[in-house]
Each structure stands twice: as structure tokens, then as C-alpha cells.
Amino acid sequence: MTTILVTGGAGFIGSAVCRHLIGETDHRVINLDALTYAANLSSLDPIADNPRYRFVKGDIGDREAVAALLQAEEVDIVMHLAAESHVDRSIDGPAAFITTNILGTYQLLEASRDYWKELPEERRGRFRFHHVSTDEVYGELPLDGGLFTEATAYAPSSPYSASKAASDHLVMAWHHTYGLPVVLSNCSNNYGPYHFPEKLIPLMILNCLEDKPLPVYGRGDNVRDWLYVEDHARALALVALEGEAGRGYNIGGRNERTNLQVVHAICDTLDRLKPRSGAGSRRDLVEFVSDRPGHDLRYAIDATRIETELGWKARETFETGLEKTIRWFIENEHWWKPIREGRHSGGRLGGILA
Template sequence: MTTFLVTGGAGFIGSAVCRHLVTGTGHRVINVDALTYAANLSSLEAVSASPRYRFVEADISASETIAALLQEEEVDVVMHLAAESHVDRSIDGPASFIQTNIVGTYQLLEAVRGYWKILTGDRRKRFRFHHVSTDEVYGPLSLDGEPFHEATAYAPSSPYAASKAASDHLVMAWHRTYGLPVVVSNCSNNYGPYHFPEKLIPLVILNALEGKPLPLYGRGENIRDWLYVEDHARALVLVANEGEVGRCYNIGGRNERTNLEVVQTICDTLDRLTPLPDGGSRRALIRFVADRPGHDLRYAIDAARIETELGWRALETFESGLEKTIRWFVENPSWWRPIREKRYDGGRLGIAAE
């Protein structure tokens, strides 16, 4: 049995990782989360009673707390997902992104390095620090540009992307300078159940369910590669367990769609599953709004390395994963309604931004 410490395990991707580790493997999970606005422990109700799961409320910047926890639980793998991640919020208030994503990662690395130095024998050999990052660190692609691969130069556009790029560089520096055994993964846009409803897909689903306008940046022409969150969770555990130390792995779904295509597909699926009383099309709810600053045109992932070296494949197509996601939101208002009813400060909430 491997003991994983997952930072940010009450967030969207982190909770999917925790659920997968508990229900799909025999490993132990220590979930460390500061419970900021996007964290939600109700996303973990399915595993919260398991003897192989423990939740600890703590900030990654609390180095002494993290160091003590690592020793107490005899952690084998640290999977670092804790981050501020909403691009629009980073434009309106970058300070928290610098603090969490850069300073927090540094402080976590130092706590982990101190712990790793005292490990011996097999425990030292099998220890890994897995840093989970984003394709946004690579910057924009042209419409005919080759997809991002692991050697693509970094060119972040937003404060969020810049803060994640900095954290990626810190992790690799701790490997090269101190020998810390790390792996890094960069993923494309995730979607799926339990997605915090300020992001494109859940926001559009819920607005469309309620017959509200669907504001979309620009003309909806920006292109993203979409990855079902449970496929991502499987990939992350695989990278942590079998990835080569000092190596990066791009994880993508090979599902490029324009934002407009995504929104139109959601509208059409909801029209089929829950028709409007007047029989009209939800596409009529789409409203184009002024674009955000520095909005990258296109992201696309070349996932050949993880596919060929580790044997991973996405199980969901965009269509199958999106329908599962829509059905989940339709059937689980008890999860999302309290979030929709609460006011959140900061960010351009209400705009359908990926």
C-alpha cells in the first residue's frame, strides 16, 4: 500500500484523484486542503468514511505542519494540486496566485525536501513528488500550430499561467539542485462532475438549466482541448507511480473544440434531456461579451509520451464525457445549488470562460 498526500484534495481535480485512489486502488490518501472558496468537502462524501482516507485542513505554506504530517503518516508520494486556478480571478487579483502558486509551492518543496532527506532504504527510493500543472504555461497556439509537447518553450500570458510556470520551474530546480525525485504533468482543460460552477462547462450547464443568459467571451472562437476529469485522475496516479523521475508528461484528451461549439453542444444536449417548456432552443440564450485581456486563441496537447511510455489512454470522448457531466449536474442540485446561492468576491463570475 502506497500512502499519497494530495494537496488541494477538496478541489475539482484533487477530489477526483482522492476518489479514484480510494475506490479504484488499494492506496491510502491524506487530503490536505486549506478550504478556500472553491474547495468542497461534499465532493468527497463517497470516500470520507474509508479507513484509507484522512482529511487535514492545512495550508501548503504551513511548512512545519506539512513536515510533521509527512512523518506522522509515512508518506510515499506527494501529489501537489493545490493552486489558485481561475484565469479571470488572476487578472483581477494576482496577489493570491503569486502567494499560493509560487510561494506556497516553494514552502511545500522545502518541507518535502527535509522529509525526503531523512528517508532511508526502499522508502527513499520509491518516494516521489508529483507536481500537477497546466497547458497554459505554454502560451497561445496558432490555428495551424503543432500541439504542445513536453519540450515546448514556456510563454505564459496570464498571471495565473505565469504563476504556474514559475512553480513548474521551482520543482524542476529542486530536482536538479537537490536531487528531489520529482515528476511534472501538464494537463489540458478538465471537465466533469463536481466542477466548481465559475468555469465554462458547469456555468453554462447551470445557466442553461435555469434559462439564464449564456455570456461568452469574444465570438467564442477560442479553442481548448478537453479532458474528462476521471481520465485525468487515472493518468495522474499512473504518472506518480510509474513516471520517470525528472520527466514531464503532457496529459490531454485529444478533444479540441471552440468555446462556442462547447456551449452549443451543452445547449443541444439539455434541449434533448430537459426540453424548455416552450420547446425553444437554448442556443438563443448565448450572448457574446467583450473579450478578456490576453485571451489565448488555442491550446492543444500532444499526449504521445504518456500514451506510448505509460500506456494511458482517455476512456471518454468529448461527447460521452460531456453527456455524463450534464446528467450529473441535472441529477445533483443538492451539490451545486448552495454554491450558486453563495456570493463570491473577485473574478468575473458569470462569464463563460474556460
């Protein structure tokens, strides 16, 4: 039985990874999370009582605590998802992004390196440090074409993407300098159940359900490639378990949409599933607002490497994944209502769009 330490496992993507590993594999999962504002342990309710799952509250920046945990649990793989991840928050307060995404990754790398060096030879060969990152490190693409590949040069535009780019470089440097067996993955925009409602899709869904304005940056022309979170969780497990050390893997859904197309699709799907009280479409709720600084024009992932080398493919189209997501939010008001009412432990929401 492989023991996997998932950092940030109470977050949106991290919790999906934990649910996948417990529900679809025989591996053991240790979830290390500091429970900052966007973390939510109720996202782990489906697996909370499983004997192969354990939650530990802790900070990746606490090297001694991480080292003790690695030793005590005899960890085979570290899947590093703990991060500050909201671009708008990084613009307003970059310090937390430097502390967690750069310094925290450094401390985790050092704890992992010390642990790995002392493993018996057989276990040393199986150990992996999987760093989970974003396509935002690559900067932006023109509207008329091009895709991010694993060879694309880094050109981050925001404090968030700069902090993730720095952590990516640290991880690869620890491989080349110290031999730490690392794998790296960079993903496109995720969406799905349990998504904290400060990001575009969950925020628009809940605003639609509550008949509130739908704020869209600029004219809504920015393009993103959308990836259903459960497809991403499957891909991350493959990279961690079967990826080649020292190699990066881009993960995308091949579902490019402008922000306005995404918002309109949410409106149209909800109008069909749960018609608006009174006359009119929810599209009438759209309000264009001033664009944010440094808003990248377009992201798009070339996922050929993970598709051909590891045999992964996204199962959900944007339309099927979006309907599943909307139905989940309609049926799980108990999960999101406390967040909307400010009763979540994190307090306020952040910016208006991801």
C-alpha cells in the same frame, strides 16, 4: 500500502484524484486542503468514511505543519494539486496566485526535501513529488496547427499561467539541484462532475438549466482541448506511481473544440435530455461579450509520451464525457444549488468563463 498526500484534494481535480485512489487502488490517501472558496468537502462524500482516507485542513505554505504531517503519516508520494486556478480571478487579483502557486509550492518543496533526505534508503528510492500543472504555461498555438509537447518552450500569458510556470520551474530546479525525485504533468482543460460553476462548462450547464444568458467571450473562436476529469485522475495516478523521476508528462483528451462549439453542444444535449420550457433552443441564450485581456487563442496537447510510456489513454470522447457531466448536474442539484445561491463558504463567483 503506499501513502499518498494529495494537496488541494477538496478541489475539482484533487477530489477526483482522491476518489480514484480510494475507489480503484489499495493506497492510503491524506487530503490536505485549506478549504478556500472553490473547495467543497461534499465532493469527497463517496469516500469520506473509508478507513484509508483522511482529511486534514491546512495550508501548503505552512512548512512546519506540512513537515509534521509528512512525518506522522509516513508519506511515500506527494501529489501537489493545491493552486489558485481561475484566469479571470488572476487578472483581477494576482497576489493570491503568487502566494499560493509560487510561494506555497516553494514551502511544500522544502518540507518535502527535508523529509525525503531523512527517509531510509529503500523509502527514499520510492518517494515522488508529483507537481500537477497546466497547458497554459506554454502560451498559445495558431488555429491552423501545432501541439504542445513536453519540449515546448514556456510563454505564459496571464498572471495565473505565469504563476504556474514559475512553480513548474521551481519543481524541476529542486530535482536538478537537490536530487528531489519529482515528476511533472501538464494538462488540458478539465470538465466533469463536481466542477465549481465559475468555469465554462459547469457555468453554461447551470445557466441553461435556469434559462439564463450564456455569456461567451469575443466570438467564441478560442480553442481548447477538453479532458474528462476522471480520465485525468487515472493519468495522474499513473504519473505519480510509475512516472520517471525528472520527467514531464502532457495529459490531454485529443478533443479540440471552440468555446462556441462547447456551448452549442451543451445547449443541444440539454435540449435533448431536459427540453426547455416553451419554444426554442437554448442556443438562443448565447450572448457574446467583450473578450478578456490576454485571452490565448488555442491550446492543444500532444499526449503521446504518457500514452506510449505509461499506457494511458482517455476513455471518454468529448460527447460521452459531456453527456455524463450534464446528467450529473441534472441529478445533483443538492451539490451545486448552495453555490449558485451564494451559500457556499466561498461566497461570490468569479469571472464568466475559464
